[in-house]
Amino acid sequence: GDSVTQMEGPVTLSEEAFLTINCTYTATGYPSLFWYVQYPGEGLQLLLKATKADDKGSNKGFEATYRKETTSFHLEKGSVQVSDSAVYFCALSPWGGGADGLTFGKGTHLIIQP
Amino acid sequence: NAGVTQTPKFQVLKTGQSMTLQCAQDMNHNSMYWYRQDPGMGLRLIYYSASEGTTDKGEVPNGYNVSRLNKREFSLRLESAAPSQTSVYFCASSRRGQNTEAFFGQGTRLTVV
Numbered sequence: 507g508d509s510v511t512q513m514e515g516p517v518t519l520s521e522e523a524f525l526t527i528n529c530t531y532t533a534t535g536y537p538s539l540f541w542y543v544q545y546p547g548e549g550l551q552l553l554l555k556a557t558k559a560d561d562k563g564s565n566k567g568f569e570a571t572y573r574k575e576t577t578s579f580h581l582e583k584g585s586v587q588v589s590d591s592a593v594y595f596c597a598l599s600p601w602g603g604g605a606d607g608l609t610f611g612k613g614t615h616l617i618i619q620p
Numbered sequence: 621n622a623g624v625t626q627t628p629k630f631q632v633l634k635t636g637q638s639m640t641l642q643c644a645q646d647m648n649h650n651s652m653y654w655y656r657q658d659p660g661m662g663l664r665l666i667y668y669s670a671s672e673g674t675t676d677k678g679e680v681p682n683g684y685n686v687s688r689l690n691k692r693e694f695s696l697r698l699e700s701a702a703p704s705q706t707s708v709y710f711c712a713s714s715r716r717g718q719n720t721e722a723f724f725g726q727g728t729r730l731t732v733v
Contacts, residue, residue, distance in 0.1 A: 538720075599721075612662035
């Protein structure tokens with residue numbers, strides 16, 4: 507079946523550091539890929555998405571590129587802020603859609619220190 | 621624009637008690653989902669409903685029941701709560717098909733003592 511693997515952390519960085527959170531997936535065909543963010547005490551919010559190979563999703567300074575050849579969708583940000591501290595989830599929607607929704611990774615807890 | 625609304629936000633139950641978590645969405649989505657979130661386990665799918673009138677088991681359905689009351693509402697019931705059901709529960713909804721993201725509620729933090 508489909509699966510998503512991401513580094514779990516916690517990942518601790520200083521403010522203004524460069525961020526990479528790795529995400530790789532296993533799925534047939536051409537899934538859609540997503541990054542969600544969960545701030546403390548809140549639900550998950552969509553951060554960005556990419557629906558086909560080589561697409562780049564971007565939002566709020568975060569970027570991720572859909573790499574079919576390496577089955578990856580790594581999240582990057584050039585200069586993190588304390589307000590970026592949250593849990594980040596990589597997810598996929600199966601090719602053709604799936605009745606049981608998205609497949610999620612286990613989440614990466616990001617802590618940004620001032 | 622409310623999106624996905626869950627109630628209650630917090631709940632404490634005694635072992636053996638029952639309760640129903642409510643979820644409603646106002647986006648006219650066909651699909652709705654219930655997840656639980658536990659430390660180190662990520663999100664695990666409990667039940668889902670691909671359309672009004674249908675429900676199916678997810679990864680961890682034991683101890684839960686669901687009802688898709690209409691297109692808007694999807695409730696989760698714990699008939700006899702156990703400490704292992706202490707968790708944060710999220711309801712989500714989406715349109716059907718590929719490329720569609722899910723929209724999440726704010727969550728219900730449930731403690732079973």
